[in-house]
Amino acid sequence: MxxxxxxxxxxxxxxxxxxxxxxxxxxxxxxxxxxxxxxxxxxxxxxxxxxxxxxxxxxxxxxxxxxxxxxxxxxxxxxxxxxxxxxxxxxxxxxxxxxxxxxxxxxxxxxxxxxxxxxxxxxxxxxxxxxxxxxxxxxxxxxxxxxxxxxxxxxxxxxxxxxxxxxxxxxxxxxxxxxxxxxxxxxxxxxxxxxxxxxxxxxxxxxxxxxxxxxxxxxxxxxxxxxxxxxxxxxxxxxxxxxxEEIDLILEQRKKAWEYYYFKLKGVVEFQKRNNKSTNNYSYFPILLSSEEVLLNVLSALGKYNIFPRKYFYPPLHTLPYIKEQHKPIELNNATDISSRILCLPLYPGIDPAVQDIIIDVIKKEEENA
Missing domain, CATH: 3.40.640.10 (Type I PLP-dependent aspartate aminotransferase-like (Major domain))
Incomplete structure (x- = not known):
């Protein structure tokens, strides 16, 4: 690579x-x-x-x-x-x-x-x-x-x-x-x-x-x-x-890139559970890594290849400085946990499969070493 x-x-x-x-x-x-x-x-x-x-x-x-x-x-x-x-x-x-x-x-x-x-x-x-x-x-x-x-x-x-x-x-x-x-x-x-x-x-x-x-x-x-x-x-x-006028081609290309990730990362990371009554427009490819440490290792390793996935959504909004205690009357443990381990991978029409392979290989390596 x-x-x-x-x-x-x-x-x-x-x-x-x-x-x-x-x-x-x-x-x-x-x-x-x-x-x-x-x-x-x-x-x-x-x-x-x-x-x-x-x-x-x-x-x-x-x-x-x-x-x-x-x-x-x-x-x-x-x-x-x-x-x-x-x-x-x-x-x-x-x-x-x-x-x-x-x-x-x-x-x-x-x-x-x-x-x-x-x-x-x-x-x-x-x-x-x-x-x-x-x-x-x-x-x-x-x-x-x-x-x-x-x-x-x-x-x-x-x-x-x-x-x-x-x-x-x-x-x-x-x-x-x-x-x-x-x-x-x-x-x-x-x-x-x-x-x-x-x-x-x-x-x-x-x-x-x-x-x-x-x-x-x-x-x-x-x-x-x-x-x-x-x-x-x-x-x-x-x-x-x-x-x-070009939207159908855009959607087709996004689907192709989304499925490339999906079939190569299935069983390696967790995916968002999709509503079975909802169609997929392939707008994002979020993955859930096994820990925040693994996530940070993936970001560091991919940065060496000039590849920058996004922690999205991060930070969880209840942690923002202008949010008051009255805004969070209950524990928000799931949001806190998911925000710390989620990564959205690069996804757009025309993304090079060779770039996707680099991303996939790094994720697999870091999860194996975890």
Missing amino acids: SKNNEKIFVTKPILPNKERLQKYIDSIYDSNWLTNFGPLHELLRKRLSSYLNIDNITLTANGTLAVIVAYKILNVKKAITTPFTFVATISSMLWEGIDLVFADIDKETFCIDVNQVEYLLKKDNTIDTVVAVNVFGNACDIEGLYFLKEKYGIKLIFDSSHCFNVYYDNKNILSYGDASTISFHATKLFHTIEGGGIAFENPEYHEKAERCINFGLEERYKITEIGINAKMNEFEAAMGLALL
């Missing part, structure tokens, strides 16, 4: 064919319409709704704004969520003045533990919302969460940032919950450079959200509510439209 000249990270942004992108850029120059719900924004919204088999989607400038707007539209005051997610899920809550409490995760699926969610709901009747994360594109216990939604009269939001083209029980996963948000960040398998989206169960909320992301404007001179600027611009939409 020799050292790579190129640095290999956990993902590599996908760029579409230049000519394909250029035709959309040219249309921006022709229209001179750069933002404020331009023609490309509207075209992307319609094409995404069609491709994803959902009724509608509100497009935003980024995925963090998508969750902020969802919280605002649904009037979230206090929520249960998971410490095993990207920080934006909770920083956006605290930014909006939303109180939160953490429930631990299931040690096999890495998604929020429904039993702990109910325990917290029983203890605290001021909780009005559960924000569950479909981690690495793996569906939560959706039936269990819907049962709690009906039993306790709570709102249900899914952070589906990793879930482009994931289906649960033959429906797009964005169809579930009072709202489901998605990220179109450049690191995702489909992106708009920056960008995000929200699917609401109630179609009227899309109209409210469009006002919310445009300063509260209903008409040119009519402001009906408090709003911010969270609109997706035309250049972001152009990138999305160009990539959407």
